[in-house]
Amino acid sequence: MDQPSVQPAPVHAPPQGFLWKYVFSLDHKTIGKQYYGLALVAVFIGMGLSWLMRFHLVWPNKAIPGLELISKVGAPGGVITPEYYLSLLTMHGTLMVFFVLTNAPFAAFGNYFLPIQIGAEDMAFPRFNMMSFWVTFSAFLVLVLAFFIPDGPPISGWTAYAPMSAVGSDAGPGLGWGQNLWAISIALFCAGSLLGALNFIATTIDLRAKGMTFMRMPICTWAWFITSCIALLAFAVLLPACILLILDRTAGTSFFIPSGLVVSDKLQPHSGGSPLLWQHLFWFFGHPEVYIAILPAAGIVSHILINSMRKPLLSAKVIIYSMMSIGFLSYMVWGHHMFLSGMNPVSALAFSFPTLTITIPATLLTLIWIGSLYGANLRLDAASLFALGFISMFVTGGVSGFFLAQPSLDIYLHGTYFVVGHFHMVMGVAAIFGVFSATYFWFGKMTGHMMNETLGRLHFWFTFIGTYCIFMPFHYLGLVGNIRRYSSFVDDFMGPLMPLHKFITIAALITGASQFIFLFNLIYSRFKGPKAPDNPWQATSLEWTVSSPPPWNNFGDKHPIVYHDPYQYGVKGSKGDYIMQDSPEQSTGSA
């Protein structure tokens, strides 16, 4: 199993013609960039939606000029209605979780770098790969279409709980065609992700170069491989769930809708279904999904940190096994989203234990990262700054999870801003930091031009400080009982909390604005950035043995032979303190 079973052979001919080269490309590198581009568009839309939400929360009656052009019904005169707020919330969550956090760290960077890092010419199934991107892209189009239909996007949250999401437009605006488009979009997204995961797994198993044993794969490759295994099972469950939801909505079935519901004075013609069934199916996908969001970032950060520290991690094996355990445990904990859902309270305890247990591998990851910094020769640049920032965010986001894992505490904290703070810290910040770190590290390799370091550091400081300013206060709000998913705060005790909300909104606007530094850097550097050498970071893995950008078949006419793991730093090698994976020389001792 360790040596690949497949003899290297050209996987596809060099692409010719604009359409085949840039649009329907079979080249994993182009496909990776396409995923990145899609994620970039999605994240700026998602960020814009969050601005609208934060603005509305603290200035609910102020008009936002121009908003009535996007939605006459949702924002008449530019003032956001309660239902439009919920639409913005739903689309924000859906775009960010699916189209940003699954696409960028996993599909984009994984597609680009997994084949190169294992010494392959391309993915195992380039045509499936191309299809998976275009299916994902159509999912995006279908979702965004919901903004432009008269009834607007759905208002049921990215979690789309039944029966509200299943009974149709009686339950509220956006729940007619808006919800249909949402369900179709997510079903398409599942199909695209399944194809992608299949490709990653088959490629990793079969297409490794000579000498590239599993344990010699870089940690980020491992992370993509483990994430694909998780994704394969998770999306395979969400797809049936979406199909059943669509049937309830359009074909009159009752998978999720019980009898006797009176919605908007109308007795619903369904009976016998179970709203909890939707929750079980959704969260069986939903919890592994959040590990799909974080594990690639954790792998990428490990990869970049090793290079920035000029020394190996204390143990790459522990990192890899921890990631595997997290992946495995992720399938046992979905009920912690449902402690108060009405399911059997004994099962709450059953779900709580593995949830708390995940703390162990997560702590292991953190201790290995921080412990490895001891004795390092740490190079600080935009990429490593974001990698270090990731560790800080991972700790912060992780400890709040510790509270929510306990059913007793969840009685108080469920449905409050504490939960929102928790998942934004781990997903909205930590995982995104992984993406930023990866971008600064690999942009040169992908485009042939290096990003601007000064702008990168500026971007880091604004984002690091800014996201703490935005999301740390969410935890305080949760502790006092500020409820989430409210479009306005009319609770008696909210008055004194509004200054804190204003602080958050202003921090969000500033931090969000600073992301345009990043966008500018991306676009400017793509055309005007200094030429990228083959190995600007003195790194060891295979992507640094080829040109920037790599040739169409990655390694030209040579097929690499691998002699080392990618952790040969701090050793005496002819090129300095490191030895590349494809170099036959052995280390003569520590540098």
Next chain:
Amino acid sequence: MSTTPHPQVRASTSAEASHSGVWVGIFAITMSFVAFTSALFVREGTSGDWAHLTLPTILYWNTLALIASSFTLEMSRRSIFVGREFRSGVERAGSGWLIVTLALGLVFVAGQLAAWSQLSAQGLYLATNPNSSFFYVLTAAHALHVLGGILAMAWLVRLRLGRLTTMRRRTFESTAIYWHFMGALWIYLLIILRTKL
């Protein structure tokens, strides 16, 4: 080394990796049907409206067709290969059996459509009761995957009969594994339909 590879060599890596790919795909498909099955179990327990559905007899004939197609697939394997090697001198052999397999697959799908029209003639539609809902959903999901297998089978026939490209052993094996899996999956579903609906 030449820069433009022979078209035959182009597909080689994908074909070889198709073995892992098909098992990964089978894993995912299995997981989807596990999800449907658990939905069925939960739905049955939720409310007192679980009815009884008598399976149309044609379902059993369809089963025979699908099982037979696995046998004919193995017959084609025997004409094409000796062990893991291609038989020499019989370039197009086995394609007859492949076509029969494909035809039996089509018979299966047509038979499933017939089963649906028999049920709807009895007034049992998709939303009539939870039993009928699951019947249609499970059989439709399976039939869709069988159609995918039929397309793959057609492609195999084309490769086998074609002059420009030849069928690789791995491609045949991966398609065969998928096809047999469709049969096994159907047996499982039939048991579920029979015992739970």
Next chain:
Amino acid sequence: MGKFFAVVLVIIALASAYPIVTHKYVPPVDISTHGHSIDEQLADTMAEAGLAFLGAQLLLAFFIWKFSGRKEGERVSAIPGGARIMVAAAFILVGTEVLALGVFGQKAWAAVYFTPPAADALQVQAQAGQFAFYFRYPGPDGKFGPLHPDKIDEGNANFFGLDPANDVEARDDVVAAEMAIPVNKEIHLLMHAKDVGHSFYVRELRIQQDFVPGLDLSLHFTATKIGKYEIVCTQLCGLGHYNMKAYLNVLSQEDFDKWMKEKISEQ
């Protein structure tokens, strides 16, 4: 720059901990019999999480301070103990903490869910619908009349869909828009969802539970302080979700009896 990073990180860590340590943002006063175990557990968890948070951030800051900006080609070394110490620490420290919280943390959960309601608990039914809560008391006969969804008529204040003409038990049911209960008496709350998912949450009571359409769920609790408290919906239920609330009016037994008498005469 490493030193700057370390300083910023330390400031952030301390600034984050400050409001917690100074108890600036705390849950409101507990008015329940089981809430103290939740509050204790919250405090314990906060202490452990706080130590872990501060420890990790400060150590990260210290290492960045010390090990960045070194000379080119400076020798690298590994922390004494290496990975082994980390593995041991993770399993032993975190493992015991996890076990402790997991095991000892059941108390509050068990108090709410694993004890049956007292035989003489006061029964109240809450119905959640878009976008209001209504409450029903069984009245002098002690029995709730059956619900008929097709008879719901909000215009005529028949929120529950009662049919007093045909159902004897429904005739004396008391329906109110606020939930009045006597202090120090166990309440058995029956929960019914009219349309979509909702949730019942009273912060001061340390009680929260979803309403699930199609499921008969219930809770029991005892309020220990007289006062008016908000009941808010915490399950996204539509455009009026933000405004869906009612009041829990905890009264002395005397005042409650008066209130009930008034309500009965109003029906």
